Amino acid sequence: MQNSKQHSTPITTQNPRPKERAETGNLEKLLSDVGRGLDQYLKFDHPDALHPDNHWQATLDNTLPLQGVGIEQVTQDLISKIIPNGSAVPRPGFSAYITTGSTSIATLAAAASSISSPQRYMLTAFNYLEELSLQWLASMCGIGHLQGVYSSGGSVANLVALGGARQSAFEKTGYDPAADGINQPVRVYASAECHHTIQRAGGVLGIGRRAIRAIACDTEGRMMVEELRKAIIEDQSAGFLPMAIVANAGTTNTGAIDPLKEIGEIAKEHSIWFHVDGAYGLPGILDERINHLYEGLELADSIIVDPHKWLGASVGIAATFVRDRQVLQRAFTQEPANYLEGSVAREEHEENTIEHSMEDFGIPYFDYGVELSAPCRGVVVWGLIREIGVEGMRERIKRHNDMARDLAEAAKSHPNLELLLEPTLSVCCFRYIAPDVSDLDQLNRRLHRRLVRGNQYMPSTTQVNGVLALRPCYIGARADHSQVDGLLEAVLKIGKELETEYRRSS
Template identity: 70%
Template sequence: MHRDAAETGDLQALLAQVGAALDQFLRFEHADPVRTNHEWRPRLDTALPLQGIGIEQVTDELITYLIPNGSPVAKPGFTSFITTGGTTASTLASTAASIAAPQRYLLTAFNFLEELSLGWLASMCSIGHLQGVYSSGGSVANLLALGAARQHAFEKVGHDPAAAGVHGRVRVYATREAHHTIQRAAGVLGIGRRAVRPIACDAGGRMEIADLRRVIAEDRQAGVIPMAIVANAGTTNTGAIDPLLAISEVAREHGIWLHIDGAYGLPGILDERKTHLYRGLEHADSVIVDPHKWLGAAVGVAATFVRDRELLRRAFTQEPADYLEGAVHQDAPSPTAEHSLDDFGIPYFDYGIELSAPSRGVVVWALLREIGVEGMRARIVRHNDLALRVADAAREHPNLELLLEPTLSICCFRYVSPDVPNLNRLNQNLHRRLVRENRSLPSTTQVNGKLALRPCFLGARTEVTHADELLADVLRIGAELVSELVANGTKSSENIQSGHNTLNL
């Protein structure tokens, strides 16, 4: 039977079915999708359909084959990357917006919440002196901030880089701990990835002020334009926070744009034990934060804040199009509007690189309306406490070693044994076996040349039990691997088969 594209079915009933399937998913009783791909892949890997099957059958396939075989990111024991499954409030808000306000523009309630929620977010994070715009994630958020910095640096020497192109050599200063999207942003903005000059870090992964001063002095002597200093308010690697106040003093002394990447760590300011680490934030020219990290939004919500949004407009404005600007009365103040189509509202499309963009403000609004600042503070404190809990265990247990004191909710530690000479390889194999058990799912990183297990606690559903399970799993698997090694009579080069692993120590 021919199915018309306009036939949508009973939305309420269908959403109820999908919601029940998602509730079941959140019990996390299902296997990893790689283990079951022989079941779902053949049912999904079909030819392009010439005739549709209808919305009811599509819903059934969503429930049967997709939802149970989704990502482990939402699991409470997932502590690998700095992302998480969206909370219920995030899901409800984004679902509502996808139908009721599929674009963030026009004079609607959703458009109103874009600016309102940006103000809430800035106030909560103590950057109320800045103006914001939402984007899809930290990659774009950093790009927008550095685009404003580029515009600022060149306008100071009488040049408009967005209109006329980039001329001359510029420099961005960032440590190797800065997120790699900084280099990509430099490439996209036309200043080149090599324009990002690395600044040394101390043993804790924080920017060395003396090296920053030295490098800036060298570049000034060479006639290079210092464009921006990028400081970290919580690195993705270890959660380190650069000395923001000291960096801000250098930036002000030289008239250099100060950008603070707080994509992950900026909400850490809510933990009063950590607030002092953010001194200097008030001097930033731009700051980013990703609500889809620590605040519980589903992936696709980031925010860039700058002192003056007109810099963003000059950096990213699009040329007018008759079908857009000509279709509304933008010259009339919005209070005189008689229809939501009379005005686009705040022109966010001129403050970034997205014309089409979903309503993201409603997600942040829903998150904060649900639990408020104090609820967010409690979550941040809980996650930081989980990192401290793991750190305390690593200090006390003879088979664990703490590699770096936690700053925020990341803890870097490893399993150790006197019977194993290659601890990096041991922990690498331990990590792979840990992941394949599909309960405790941290990532790894390098800390001063040592491979570390690196849980980052930020999921709204992650509790004390999950930190304790991680510790128990690491100790159990580590002991098993060392026992296998000793039983096979090798300490260096023989291979030990360990499930799907080959353990070569």
């Protein structure tokens, strides 16, 4: 960021005293103006926000305005300066990490709820959809017997699930960890490939990051069940309280799915909470060609999924599912507060006479996790599923899985490419190879850097069994097979250029 003093622009005098009250009645025009800006953005013909020729930072007034400029001017700034310099994430060719842009219906639903039902408490149509969409989401993913709660993302969803696990483990010893803190060391057994938010959850929950014992994975990134057995027995004799086993339904690195059934059975055998992180991969169950890999989900005590990953929701939406939300309530309940007293209380005889949305908070999601104020996320998920239905979702998931498979086949058949792992879901790990280049990690790192700067095809990289891989992960609703062809072409072109450069410099 540039120095604010260098780029301060004079405060406009066009509209010296805009109304202080929130605008009412002109949203139709303003939203349509912003919509036009967004449609233009979705053509993806603008340069990257950080392209050296792009001077938007200098055009932004970054001094604190004493007088406002009015909503029209702010809207214009949004359209001309901010939106075109947005993120690469929504581009169809962006396949880095596990993130994508929101689909149009998700954007519309999120915008509507921000005005029409900003909080998820009190009974409104939006809040009705909170529960309905959780049920739809669970049924769509084959876990309709579980109850859910939304949160901001996989990190918090994992934290909430493990909060339930902590509560359950300590309650079995006659102790309430939410009220009294923990009174003995615990162990959480997690695949070595699990997302690091599991470790962070350990820190936040007071059990400590080191309470998470990593269980080694095989060369395909799946937890080794025998290692898990050994670890549990070892820790039993050392006096640790076993709190949870964490398995993946789609690892972040490679999309691997752990042997859920075998792991779940071990969890049952030892009465340990079984958590499945399906933040990315749970919707993969819709692909009937691989749904057998999800066998054992029925044994899980908690499962998470992020609609803001594969389902195309706006970022900020994850769900935790458990058998009975009461355990979450005991883990996360707030103490009573004066400002809540009486607000929704009804007299005994009035029990069945709710006549106003303020007379009932609805389902107390605020007691099932770590957020009190929270947006209505259910309307977004409801909109996504209602728009294209389960069959539409299935088609999309299968399209993405096919893209990873097509890329894998191409990598296997081209002499300059090497497939590093057969895809399970929509991640494909491969690399460029050249007989004369000894440091292939370096070659692929350089290739990746150049690829990304081309602003068209943007995978990320990872390590697969000790080597650097190019790692596209296809989850974007706007991505199609042309992204695979384009990526292959770009990788081969840059690879050849680099090979020539290596040869020249050797």
